[in-house]
Amino acid sequence: MIVVTGATGNIGGPLTRALADAGEQVTAVSRHAAPVPDGVRHVVADLADPAALEPALTGAKALFLLLSGDLHGPGTAPADLVRRAAAAGVRRIVLLSTQGVSTRPFGPTRIAMRALEDVVREAVPEWAVLRPGGFASNVLWWAESVRTRRTVVAPFGDVGAPVVDPADIADVAAACLLEDRHTGGVYELTGPEVITPRGQARDLAAALGEPLRFHELTRDEARAAMARSMPVELADDTLDILGAPSEAELRVSPAVHQLLGRPPRSFADWTARHVAAFR
Numbered sequence: 001m002i003v004v005t006g007a008t009g010n011i012g013g014p015l016t017r018a019l020a021d022a023g024e025q026v027t028a029v030s031r032h033a034a035p036v037p038d039g040v041r042h043v044v045a046d047l048a049d050p051a052a053l054e055p056a057l058t059g060a061k062a063l064f065l066l067l068s069g070d071l072h073g074p075g076t077a078p079a080d081l082v083r084r085a086a087a088a089g090v091r092r093i094v095l096l097s098t099q100g101v102s103t104r105p106f107g108p109t110r111i112a113m114r115a116l117e118d119v120v121r122e123a124v125p126e127w128a129v130l131r132p133g134g135f136a137s138n139v140l141w142w143a144e145s146v147r148t149r150r151t152v153v154a155p156f157g158d159v160g161a162p163v164v165d166p167a168d169i170a171d172v173a174a175a176c177l178l179e180d181r182h183t184g185g186v187y188e189l190t191g192p193e194v195i196t197p198r199g200q201a202r203d204l205a206a207a208l209g210e211p212l213r214f215h216e217l218t219r220d221e222a223r224a225a226m227a228r229s230m231p232v233e234l235a236d237d238t239l240d241i242l243g244a245p246s247e248a249e250l251r252v253s254p255a256v257h258q259l260l261g262r263p264p265r266s267f268a269d270w271t272a273r274h275v276a277a278f279r
Helices: 010-019 050-057 076-086 108-123 138-151 166-178 197-208 218-224 232-243 254-261 266-279
Strands: 003-007 026-031 041-044 062-065 092-096 124-130 151-155 188-191 213-217
Touching: 003 010, 003 050, 003 124, 010 166, 026 050, 050 076, 050 166, 062 076, 062 166, 076 108, 092 108, 092 138, 092 166, 108 232, 124 166, 124 197, 138 151, 138 197, 151 197, 151 218, 151 232, 166 188, 166 254, 197 213, 197 266, 213 218, 218 232
Parallel strands: 003 026, 003 062, 026 041, 062 092, 092 124, 124 188, 151 213
Antiparallel strands: none
16 A cells, blocks of 8 residues: 555646556545545545544654755654654655755755654665656746736746746656665655746736736745745745755756656646646
């Protein structure tokens, strides 16, 4: 059995479906009750309480570990989740980490995530670490302003990054959970090209078939908005990358192509699949 945390989100949802389609027994873990594919067991648990995961781990051989933003803050204990999984007999963990662990190793949230990577390596004999850059799905933050005012609201309009489609992260995670040859791998995941927020807005406008206005937020405005859904430290780290990406953060990674045998999906492809959220 494979346990998937964050199982109803942008990564966990498609990952759960991919594993079920592959004939695996899957336990989907999320904070709230939600539909899951036929044949998938669903467990409601809040990972802020590591003990809450224990019922889902019985009989599990592998775990996909995804921590929501609030689980990176002070007072959380994600290492306990890993140790409890190992104690329950889980042999393989695929951890969703972040590209910033390698590109900005001294940020507070990056230090904590690198420490968690080390815990995973020590706790189980089989592991893989996924380090994605920015997500294409982050533009869902724009959905309300696009629906109501046909306006994209974002900081750093002309600063780009090779954002990755969460569906590609899910496909890579499935490969790492199912295939022994990926054990011990650390994979940076990006999309196929650098694209700016204004470029994303143009792709979204094309998918909608109508023009959109672009309103550029100041850093302070963006920080205040982001801090409503994540720790301030994580918001600051994210804005540092969005506003001034390093050469390494602008580099297109070959990992998706190497693991899946196909190029990563483009932002336009993501937009075409999710345009209904913006109508």
